[in-house]
Amino acid sequence: MVLSIVSATLQAQVGSIPPHFAYVAASIFLSLVAFRVWKFTIRPLLYPEEPRELPYWIPYFGHTFAYVRSGHDVVMQAKAYLNGSCEPFALQLKDRKMYFILHPDDSTTVYRNTTTMTFIKIVEQLQRTFRISETTMRIAWALPRSKEEDRVQTIAGVPNPGLKSLGDLSMDFWRTQVAGKEYGAIEAKFSRLIADDLAKEVALADKRDGVLKLLPLMQRVFLSAGLRTFFGEKLLEVDPDIVAKFIAFDDESWKLWFKWPLSHKMFANKQRVEDSLEKWLKLPREERVGLAYLVDTIEKTQLAIGTPVEDLARIMHLLVFIINTNTYKAAYWATAHLLTNSSIRDDIQSEVFEARQLIDSPRLSESYLSHLRNETPRIAALLHESLRYYSASSSIRLTLAPVAIGKRIIPAKSVVFIPFRPLHYDAEVFGSDVNLFNPDRFFNDKKLSSSQNFKSFSGGSSYCPGRVLARVEFAAFVGELLGAYNVEVVSECRVPTTDEKVPTKGILMPMSGEDLSVKISYKKA
Template identity: 30%
Template sequence: MIIEILNLIGFGLLGLASLPFVFFAVAVAFWRLWSFTIKPWLHPEDPVDLPYWIPYLGHSLSFFGNSDKLLEKGLNYVGRSHAIFGIQTLKRKLYIITDPADVSVAFNNNTALHFDGHLNELLINFGFSGEALRRAWHVPQPGDWCYLPGNAVNPDLISLNRLTEDVYRKQLLPGEKMDFLCKVFLESLTNTLNWENLDFCIVGNTEKGKLLSLQKLCRYTMVEATTQSLFGGHLHQLEPKIVDYMLRYNDNAWMVFFQYPDLFGTSPITEPRRMLTKVLEEFLQLPDEERNEQAWSIKTITAWQEVMGIDLRARASVLLMIYWAANSNEYNISFWVLAHVLHNPDLLQVVQDETEMAWVDGKLDIKYLCSRSPNLDAIFNEALRCNGGAMVSRIVMEPITIGDKLLKPGNAIIIPSRQLHMNEKVWGQNRREFDAFRFKRQKNLSRHPSYRPFGGGNTYCPGRVLAKEEVFGFLAILFRRFHLNLAEGVGPNGGRQNFPSLDDSSPALGITGPVKSHDVLISTMARTT
């Protein structure tokens, strides 16, 4: 009887052997019908989910493979309305928020959408143990081992995590401490950007001078300067290849951030992570007098870690998180600014003129450069818009309605800056084109809620001013020391170089870099005047 029925519906001679497959296919079909058609109709207040075929796994592989492509697929699924939609991953559902008004609501709500839940996960991902995490949130009380009233390190007696956030802001926000950090950074750039010291980025020689790799130039120089500004020369003494390890780590840091499975220790993040952790543990075990070049923030945070009794591995993991965060954006944004400038001789001349004006008696006035360079400022903002790939994340702690959609606890929100920066309703049909003077023509765009290169809310990046000074200082020293031009005859078939493509092959945590094989080659000569 069953076989006759199957024959009637087209299964012919497949017979009983095909029944498990048939039942599975019918079950999946009913599940998809319920999940993505019936349920959304019954609950219009819930964000629609981007359909997928495998329960629980959801969009995990697509998200890790090319998150930008997946998010664009989601926007198309909701008709480019920028309504909130859901993406299912192995761990939880992600609510994707791309409408500027919804983003503003999300950033302003620190109760239902709390950063602490995300911070906990981030700390665990970077290497905090359960006991270390408990101690990091502990607020000193009278009678505690860590209760030290009147101490200079933590006079308000707040938790280690809150102290770390507070110290980080004080170090990075404009003021004496930020200025000193920038001073050390620029001194490092001055030492590295010498004609005799360019071996790390030379790829050949031409009649017009040395042939440099722009990727190598930006990557090594900026990470070297950041390392010096935070740790002085201490990490180099412990591991001469420290910059190389950080670059390799940063290339794959998304694996730590999103808990990408490391099967049998073969992940490309494993070795640089192990080495950086080892070096930072050795640094922490140095006597205080042998760590005299460290930044104020590093000294302060590590001092209170000791008071709280945080284990060595956990202490090193926090320093690694700080070290990584300080290196995650500057070299990529420097690359993009220079790539656009070098491909456009008119822009190159404009930027050279503006940076030259900031030199007074052979000294760079970085404050003048950052406040009196409208063209460079516009180019910088547009490069941030076009290449920003950061995803702000929050854990939903209690039910909240944003727009007309109900977000439920246990899930997370994701605010992807690229989708904000490519919103056709805000940026127009040429949104994907680099317009060097877009922000100069429309000065209010830098304050638009759809422009979020540095996040927002209570996690609005405190290092935004320092980052600008570092990038502008890099450009100013570079143009002061060298004649730079786009190398000729090295493109396809000996022609002009193609403009590099954005590498969207993995989730971005900040400014997205170029495809590794898409470099920009520079013809360089030392300036004599």
């Protein structure tokens, strides 16, 4: 009866439509209405403890397309749908229902819950998405049954007192390298190589007109220094284009995380980086000197469990990605603001001047580096404001059992997101000028960077171990740029706008064609 009425109405509205087509269209329309009423009106009444869901019309896909275009807009739409409440809610994204936490107190509950909300499974998922083979994954994540059977100890000679899986143990390698006893060595090396790579870029530009585009300059300097610090000099000798290849992959790496169809070019670029890493890995070990503890230990332990070289190249590529993908982007925005705002520049210039009294040219002395790390609050505030303003990232957890957050219960095996942008744009915490870029807010309130609303480096078990290194990298770059050179913006003196059309799971990128051009020349002695 209802079907006939809708079908007839459709025919009356769209004159030329054949009756059987109108019938099919009416059936689809009525099914969708029934689905929507059941799912978003009746079901919430029957199961009030389930997190509410932002309604959608198309089953399976739900909000996928809108979310890929702008995750932040969909999250804000959901918040508005819940009348501005910050309670947990759900979004249908492709075949999965994802859960979102917006309230800072709820996010603290999530970070503290390391028993039923795990990060390690997310790391496993990340490795699968990076196409590390199932066989390697199975062996790397298996728990050794005894010390004698643990090849990490017996073959690689790496201690594993807790008999952890290699996957789990690798997180300890990371912490030892970037936040433990192996940190000092890479901090000094990375900072010196940033100075070295910047000097090479300036020397090359000097032979032309001294003008450089800021984004590619920073990509090359940070990536080249990062690769040389962790992998030694040989990798860039094996493939001098590896930096450009990684950037080509990184530009489109969102397609990998969003499992985007028709991504041949992104996969080809990914493969090109891995081919170079594989070629490097196949060289005799004695030719590959200068490896950082992390790379050395990961290579040794993966080979001990029998990981084939193609997978080892993928694992090394993931290392390259984690070390590099965020820092140059955050540093780029900070530098763009610094170069286009005279008040920010004056403040930072005086901080750099003070630090460089300690420099022991041509090498950067320990006291200079320690000053950069601990006594440059203006530089730290500038980086923090860039992260607050431009990060579109989230913390992610997987529930191992049903988890209660306030009145709602998130089911077991659910993916839970804590998106940073809603926390970072909370006027109650960051002030009424929250929509403006203002590093002073972090300089004037030193506690703001540890507020539960500032989550650029995530929290709990996934609290980024590389956060100090990232800050020192930026300080070393700024110290060098303003301390050793004259820098002048020769394009329009305006910070580029963000490219909102390219999806991201990390830090936003600038619109292409809006980059700053800078003229860099040597300071007269």
